[in-house]
Amino acid sequence: MEASALDRAQRGDAEAFRELTQPHERELLLHCYRMLGSLADAEDLLQDTLVAAWQGLPGFERRASLRTWLYRIATNRCLNALRDGRRRPREPVPPFPPPAPTRRGEVTWLQPYPDALLDGLPASAPGPEARLELKESVGLAFVAALQRMPPRQAATLILRDVLGYSGAETAELLGTTETAVKGALQRARAATPSRPAGSPEDEVVSRFADAFTRGDVEAVVALLTDDVWLSMPPAPHEYHGREAVREFLARSFRHAAGRGLTLTRADANGQPAFVADLDGPAGIIVLTPRGDLLAAIARFHLPPKWARSLSAYGNRSAAGTKPGRDGSA
Incomplete structure (x- = not known):
């Protein structure tokens, strides 16, 4: 044939x-x-x-x-x-003053x-x-x-x-x-990173989604490893360690307060992931579990068409990720 x-x-x-x-x-x-x-x-x-x-x-x-x-x-x-020569994305203008990045x-x-x-x-x-x-x-x-x-x-x-x-x-x-x-x-x-250890990711991912949509900084930080990394492509800002991530999240959550943040499960790269919605698609959050904690959070600041496209690939809503319009669960 x-x-x-x-x-x-x-x-x-x-x-x-x-x-x-x-x-x-x-x-x-x-x-x-x-x-x-x-x-x-x-x-x-x-x-x-x-x-x-x-x-x-x-x-x-x-x-x-x-x-x-x-x-x-x-x-x-x-x-x-x-x-x-690759076209590099333009660095986005942050919607709030971010803390100084680790790198x-x-x-x-x-x-x-x-x-x-x-x-x-x-x-x-x-x-x-x-x-x-x-x-x-x-x-x-x-x-x-x-x-x-x-x-x-x-x-x-x-x-x-x-x-x-x-x-x-x-x-x-x-x-x-x-x-x-x-x-x-x-x-x-x-130069290739070693394979991460397997993890009981369902519980930590569910707890992250609940804490994140409530804007609970301390609850999110409690789920992180000491050496956690937070990155936000195409923004170059990266934050290393719990304290640096705590400071960034505190400013981010203040910016999002009362605006009805929701997360919809739409896994990516073989990892747990969510489409974030904040008065419209706001990007993709990809998590890297390690054991019963999270070793990395990648927040992709994508144009709305990308967020909608990727959201369409996912058909599972995470438990506890649909808060009220006032931001409460």
């Missing part, structure tokens, strides 16, 4: 081309997201990949699988985009990836060389670490440890040598 569809597609049959590529689109989108860290950019690069594949299909010699050929195109399109983050273009887009993908990578499971390979810490690496180093790690291509296959995909792949892989693995 595939050979017949491929024959027709190479003769210019657009429907046959769609039949061939549609089953791979979701995994290619995720691949572009890992490379770029931005869902918006990944969607653009997926379309570029499909256009390039359609234009190049007559010359496809079938020496590799169609899937591998598509990954080659997607990887090179992403590398070209990174080499040409200014560099990966301000990072965006969350809705778990609903992971539906239908295999729980483990298809390649025999893969080392990372799906949930680990889409986690915020892992994707952020990829953004800090040289692009070809990040591509090597993804192709080898996430997708499971061999050293020889990865070298061919990247147009380099196996020796270069081995060296890049070693450096990339050294």
